[in-house]
Amino acid sequence: MEKMEKAIERWCNTDFTFEGPTEGNPFLEVRLDATFTNGSREVHVPGFYDGDGRYVIRFMPDILGTWHWNTHSNRQELDSKAGSFSCLPAADGNHGPVRIASSRRFAYEDGTPYHPFGTTCYAWTHQGNAMEERTLRSLVDSPFNKIRMCVFPKHYTFNTDEPEMYPFEGHPDTGWDTTCFNPSFFRHLEHRIADLATRGIEADLILFHPYDRWGFANLGAEADDRYLRYVVARLAAFRNVWWSFANEYDLMKSKTLADWERMAALVADADPWQRLRSIHHCFHSYDHTRPWITHCSIQRTDWYKTSEYVDEWLTRYRKPVVVDECAYEGDIPNNWGNITAEEMVRRFWEGTIRGGYVGHGETYWNPEEVLWWSKGGELHGGSPARIAFLRNIVEADFDETMDYVPDGSASDRNPPYFGRRNRYYLCYFGFNQPAWKMFEMPVGERYEVDVIDTWNMTVENVEGVHEGTFRVDLPARPYMAVRLRRTQP
Amino acid sequence: MEKMEKAIERWCNTDFTFEGPTEGNPFLEVRLDATFTNGSREVHVPGFYDGDGRYVIRFMPDILGTWHWNTHSNRQELDSKAGSFSCLPAADGNHGPVRIASSRRFAYEDGTPYHPFGTTCYAWTHQGNAMEERTLRSLVDSPFNKIRMCVFPKHYTFNTDEPEMYPFEGHPDTGWDTTCFNPSFFRHLEHRIADLATRGIEADLILFHPYDRWGFANLGAEADDRYLRYVVARLAAFRNVWWSFANEYDLMKSKTLADWERMAALVADADPWQRLRSIHHCFHSYDHTRPWITHCSIQRTDWYKTSEYVDEWLTRYRKPVVVDECAYEGDIPNNWGNITAEEMVRRFWEGTIRGGYVGHGETYWNPEEVLWWSKGGELHGGSPARIAFLRNIVEADFDETMDYVPDGSASDRNPPYFGRRNRYYLCYFGFNQPAWKMFEMPVGERYEVDVIDTWNMTVENVEGVHEGTFRVDLPARPYMAVRLRRTQP
Numbered sequence: 004m005e006k007m008e009k010a011i012e013r014w015c016n017t018d019f020t021f022e023g024p025t026e027g028n029p030f031l032e033v034r035l036d037a038t039f040t041n042g043s044r045e046v047h048v049p050g051f052y053d054g055d056g057r058y059v060i061r062f063m064p065d066i067l068g069t070w071h072w073n074t075h076s077n078r079q080e081l082d083s084k085a086g087s088f089s090c091l092p093a094a095d096g097n098h099g100p101v102r103i104a105s106s107r108r109f110a111y112e113d114g115t116p117y118h119p120f121g122t123t124c125y126a127w128t129h130q131g132n133a134m135e136e137r138t139l140r141s142l143v144d145s146p147f148n149k150i151r152m153c154v155f156p157k158h159y160t161f162n163t164d165e166p167e168m169y170p171f172e173g174h175p176d177t178g179w180d181t182t183c184f185n186p187s188f189f190r191h192l193e194h195r196i197a198d199l200a201t202r203g204i205e206a207d208l209i210l211f212h213p214y215d216r217w218g219f220a221n222l223g224a225e226a227d228d229r230y231l232r233y234v235v236a237r238l239a240a241f242r243n244v245w246w247s248f249a250n251e252y253d254l255m256k257s258k259t260l261a262d263w264e265r266m267a268a269l270v271a272d273a274d275p276w277q278r279l280r281s282i283h284h285c286f287h288s289y290d291h292t293r294p295w296i297t298h299c300s301i302q303r304t305d306w307y308k309t310s311e312y313v314d315e316w317l318t319r320y321r322k323p324v325v326v327d328e329c330a331y332e333g334d335i336p337n338n339w340g341n342i343t344a345e346e347m348v349r350r351f352w353e354g355t356i357r358g359g360y361v362g363h364g365e366t367y368w369n370p371e372e373v374l375w376w377s378k379g380g381e382l383h384g385g386s387p388a389r390i391a392f393l394r395n396i397v398e399a400d401f402d403e404t405m406d407y408v409p410d411g412s413a414s415d416r417n418p419p420y421f422g423r424r425n426r427y428y429l430c431y432f433g434f435n436q437p438a439w440k441m442f443e444m445p446v447g448e449r450y451e452v453d454v455i456d457t458w459n460m461t462v463e464n465v466e467g468v469h470e471g472t473f474r475v476d477l478p479a480r481p482y483m484a485v486r487l488r489r490t491q492p
Numbered sequence: 493m494e495k496m497e498k499a500i501e502r503w504c505n506t507d508f509t510f511e512g513p514t515e516g517n518p519f520l521e522v523r524l525d526a527t528f529t530n531g532s533r534e535v536h537v538p539g540f541y542d543g544d545g546r547y548v549i550r551f552m553p554d555i556l557g558t559w560h561w562n563t564h565s566n567r568q569e570l571d572s573k574a575g576s577f578s579c580l581p582a583a584d585g586n587h588g589p590v591r592i593a594s595s596r597r598f599a600y601e602d603g604t605p606y607h608p609f610g611t612t613c614y615a616w617t618h619q620g621n622a623m624e625e626r627t628l629r630s631l632v633d634s635p636f637n638k639i640r641m642c643v644f645p646k647h648y649t650f651n652t653d654e655p656e657m658y659p660f661e662g663h664p665d666t667g668w669d670t671t672c673f674n675p676s677f678f679r680h681l682e683h684r685i686a687d688l689a690t691r692g693i694e695a696d697l698i699l700f701h702p703y704d705r706w707g708f709a710n711l712g713a714e715a716d717d718r719y720l721r722y723v724v725a726r727l728a729a730f731r732n733v734w735w736s737f738a739n740e741y742d743l744m745k746s747k748t749l750a751d752w753e754r755m756a757a758l759v760a761d762a763d764p765w766q767r768l769r770s771i772h773h774c775f776h777s778y779d780h781t782r783p784w785i786t787h788c789s790i791q792r793t794d795w796y797k798t799s800e801y802v803d804e805w806l807t808r809y810r811k812p813v814v815v816d817e818c819a820y821e822g823d824i825p826n827n828w829g830n831i832t833a834e835e836m837v838r839r840f841w842e843g844t845i846r847g848g849y850v851g852h853g854e855t856y857w858n859p860e861e862v863l864w865w866s867k868g869g870e871l872h873g874g875s876p877a878r879i880a881f882l883r884n885i886v887e888a889d890f891d892e893t894m895d896y897v898p899d900g901s902a903s904d905r906n907p908p909y910f911g912r913r914n915r916y917y918l919c920y921f922g923f924n925q926p927a928w929k930m931f932e933m934p935v936g937e938r939y940e941v942d943v944i945d946t947w948n949m950t951v952e953n954v955e956g957v958h959e960g961t962f963r964v965d966l967p968a969r970p971y972m973a974v975r976l977r978r979t980q981p
Contacts, residue, residue: 306906306922308796334927334968338906341926343970368927417795417827433795437830438823438857479823481832 010089011064014099014112016240017088019060019072020053023081030233031182035060035076041068041090046275050074050081051236054186061240063276064090065099065112100242101205101279103297106321107358108403118401119325120394121149121207123364125214125250126157127379128195129166138379139198145382146391147363149205151247151327154192154234158216160337161368162377170230175217181226189237200243207300207327209283210234210266211258212250221257224265231266235273244278246270247300247327251285267295283327291320298323303330303339310354310361314407314419317358324359326350331376332384333366340366340376344385345458349433349482351390352457355397356421356431358407363390392460400427400486428487431457438479446471448489455484462486499578500553503588503601505729506577508549508561512541512570519722520671524549524565530557530579535764539563539570540725543675550729552765553579554588554601589731590694590768592786595810596847597892598768607890608814609883610638610696612853614703614739615646616868617684618655627868628687634871635880636852638694640736640816643681643723647705649826650857651866659719664706670715678726689732696789696816698772699723699755700747701739710746713754720755724762733767735759736789736816740774756784772816780809787812792819792828799843799850803896803908806847813848815839820865821873822855829855829865833874834947838922838971840879841946844886845910845920847896852879881949889916889975917976920946927968935960937978944973951975 011017024033035050037060050060058081064070073085093099099112109117122145127138142150156166168188173179196206210231213220222230238244249255252263263282270280281300282289291299299320303309309329316324331340332347347363354361365375365384373380405427408420418435422428425448430440444450452465452475465475468490477483500506513522524539526549539549547570553559562574582588588601598606611634616627631639645655657677662668685695699720702709711719727733738744741752752771759769770789771778780788788809792798798818805813820829821836836852843850854864854873862869894916897909907924911917914937933939941954941964954964957979966972
């Protein structure tokens with residue numbers, strides 16, 4: 004028996020809800036999933052128990068037309084339910100989920116390029132609604148279109164508040180029943196993920212992390228796997244979800260490499276939409292060549308350089324590179340938390356010029372100890388405005404034919420270039436301050452030239468059209484870039 | 493027959509001059525050397541022809557007491573001359589030549605520590621007397637106690653003037669007679685080396701370099717060896733001479749590794765005083781483990797890091813490390829010539845904290861195209877004053893028991909420390925800007941604490957005596973350092 008339901012927008016998710024058994028432990032004992040078909044396309048979707056006898060199949064249609072579905076369950080009242088619905092074209096601004104577009108680029112599923120300009124608020128969904136709404140407002144005013152955030156609450160310096168909710172039944176003092184999830188916790192998280200989707204922000208969801216006083220970092224393999232299945236069933240249908248298996252997996256001593264591989268396989272198998280997957284390290288990079296890893300999520304390498312290695316990582320891994328943590332703009336004593344706005348912006352430009360992406364975070368101390376990197380709230384730093392400026396240039400100029408342009412010399416001693424030979428060059432000088440720069444272009448190629456002040460956020464066109472060998476005067480200040488754009492011919 | 497001559501100050505040089513043959517080519521045909529003895533000490537000193545029938549033995553006595561000498565020559569009128577003189581104690585301020593004191597430090601021969609704070613004026617002795625006197629005045633007002641300078645003139649960007657003199661007989665248009673040296677050229681060079689000695693500045697003399705339009709970079713092995721013997725005979729007696737076999741040896745394509753080794757062996761054999769020896773590279777470091785190399789003369793590694801590797805090089809080579817070229821403060825377009833004063837000072841601090849030394853150079857463009865790095869003249873930059881500030885701290889604080897203090901962590905992610913455990917710590921924050929820093933010292937150890945602003949050149953004592961775990965507030969600006977000095981107990 005099949006009923007036609009309301010139409011659903013492409014790449015939006017909808018819930019198919021069923022009443023079912025409440026006795027025993029439904030999380031453990033009741034199995035429910037569904038098959039969705041649309042022509043030759045068939046999608047298997049795990050369902051989940053949402054408490055109070057409510058069972059849900061959450062689905063995101065990714066192609067237009069009529070979808071048919073039917074359920075499978077070990078309980079009769081949930082089995083062989085069926086229906087169909089129509090998938091309508093996406094509304095303006097809905098480009099679908101982000102996918103890997105090439106060995107170094109992302110794109111939305113509708114083909115629109117997606118350039119991640121991310122930030123980090125690890126525990127923002129654990130701060131209560133007032134703070135969380137402030138965070139969302141700050142994000143709207145920011146250049147950020149991706150946020151790194153933890154499912155579990157976080158225990159760490161400047162961040163020791165007790166969360167309002169926990170993912171499992173139980174209490175910090177008495178322990179957790181990891182076989183019983185707390186649907187309220189997950190409904191709240193989903194609400195925030197949807198808030199982000201509405202605002203065009205990808206939720207780079209960190210599934211495990213070591214900064215824990217509740218035991219969530221050490222649940223054991225069986226509970227970990229249950230948790231992952233539950234998370235996938237509830238969250239995979241959100242088009243803006245990315246799976247980040249860990250923040251700093253190598254600090255989680257209770258999990259082995261085999262554990263990570265098992266969990267990655269589980270998610271890769273269970274996730275109907277194959278959301279992006281990566282894993283973030285502290286000291287030792289995970290092997291980003293592993294097939295389940297869609298893109299590299301990189302941590303800073305040392306006190307001085309990180310973004311400067313992006314082109315090497317792109318060459319080595321042949322996957323997009325996101326330096327999710329290049330240190331944070333701020334002034335706390337922790338060695339990763341006190342770079343200047345200038346240095347943060349420099350790291351963004353370096354990584355961008357080298358063909359990858361860099362992530363932001365902010366750690367200015369304040370008496371309330373609301374630090375953006377952990378709790379969200381307001382942004383205080385100087386880098387977001389400049390990151391917005393950079394993002395505008397990237398979105399306006401970059402296309403898939405462009406890349407880092409190695410300078411051909413044996414060593415890394417020249418300012419880095421991005422672009423496409425004979426077409427477009429973006430040359431970035433970083434902390435250096437040349438008073439001019441000579442360019443040697445083939446005769447017959449004419450270029451428009453802009454001098455870009457990446458810190459003061461100005462683009463000044465250099466009068467005339469330039470050809471052959473020409474000189475571009477610069478203000479002998481740090482953080483300048485020069486852009487050459489070929490005009491006809 | 494022996495005559496007693498006037499007394500000579502220890503570590504000062506004096507000339508023993510003889511009239512001799514002028515026919516033929518005295519440079520080639522007349523051999524002259526002398527043996528100097530003082531008790532059991534015996535020194536063999538090559539002589540040189542100074543033109544106009546004048547032959548010279550130049551000698552620097554390095555121990556006190558009565559020295560006897562006698563000559564050996566293939567010409568009767570120069571052979572078996574003899575004499576003696578008395579060596580008197582060094583005057584105040586004359587500490588003797590610089591020697592290697594340990595696997596990372598230099599000292600003058602009288603034991604006074606010598607910390608090189610060098611600069612670079614490659615071609616300053618080829619600029620005519622007016623400019624050369626300006627350079628000397630600038631040096632006196634500067635913190636620099638070593639200068640890198642070429643024997644040969646230099647042909648390069650911003651530096652294409654014809655020199656007043658050449659080292660050989662001949663003319664640029666007609667070529668050189670490399671068997672005939674130009675004594676005027678060398679007398680002028682000696683005069684400038686003596687000017688430096690008077691001012692307490694070491695002359696880090698570059699014997700070969702590739703920036704040449706006269707052919708001096710490609711004389712051939714026979715002429716190279718003759719040149720080296722002549723240079724050693726004339727210059728080795730100056731207590732402030734160091735031999736730098738090349739600037740950027742690896743750009744001198746006409747010389748092989750075997751050539752460099754042969755020339756090094758020649759100098760090591762001929763030089764009675766065993767002046768310091770090193771060799772500077774462009775892309776590929778020479779093998780600094782070679783026994784004839786007394787210390788490492790390092791070129792910048794890449795666009796970002798160089799001084800940061802000093803501790804690694806010290807460990808690898810077990811010889812003092814001088815980053816003679818870490819890039820230059822300035823604004824010219826060349827990739828090595830446009831770092832800010834802030835970045836230059838940061839590189840100095842980094843290298844110093846890591847147990848080595850960093851060299852200065854300046855390349856601000858000006859309409860006269862007198863750039864310090866090449867011609868000398870005046871200093872315009874912001875770094876020398878801050879380098880003076882650093883030098884004061886080093887000379888006041890550092891002793892041979894102190895060194896870079898590795899932080900013990902697996903990666904280079906913390907601010908570097910210099911000092912001696914449980915005694916003295918100098919912690920440098922570079923471009924980072926923490927608002928405070930926690931120190932955990934063993935209970936019972938009391939420390940005096942200073943907050944040092946390396947850019948604004950202030951030292952502020954933090955009131956009180958500090959013990960155990962304590963917090964030091966900082967101004968949340970880059971380029972700060974903290975110094976802990978143990979008080980009793």
